[in-house]
Amino acid sequence: MPLSEHEQRLLEEMERNLYSAESDEVSADDVPHAFDRMAVVLGVIAAVIGLGVMLLGVWTKLVIVGVLGFLLIVGGVLWATAPRSGQTAPKHPGRESGRRSSRGESTGPSMGERLEDRWNRRFRG
Known part of the structure; x- marks a missing residue:
């Protein structure tokens, strides 16, 4: 059974509210720090050696x-998970400057925009 105009407007309003609430909650800036791969590998190796020493x-x-x-x-796990000095989570260069990167070229659509496009393509044609 097709939806009435009033029901369609309510559904569209609910979708807009859902998308705005999701964009407020989900952010890549919430990542506390970036991991150094070499430090993670060395920390895991130290933890495995420590396990062997403990079993010995x-x-x-x-x-x-x-x-x-x-x-x-414990030292290996702490070494692997500790933030390194001078390292932070990768920033999104276009966020502060109107979706433009530091070199002047435009960045791609955000994850929310891509999901919205997929949603629209799936249900509207």
Whole structure:
């Protein structure tokens, strides 16, 4: 059964409100920091070695070796997840300057705009 004009207007208003609420909640600027891949790899390697050392301490029944292994695991995880000095999350260059990048060329559509275009194509033709 087709929708009346009033129902169609209400549906369109609800969609607009939904899109505006989603754009307020979802933002790439919410990312606290960027990870350094090399630091993550080294941290994981340290944690795996620490696990081996801790298991060696359990096997040999030496508490100090187990504690050192545990500390190596914790240190590796902290090293892998700690923000590096001078690194921040990548900024979107077009946000502050009217959707223009620092080199003057225009950036592509935002994720919300792409999703809205897909929605429109799917349900309107």
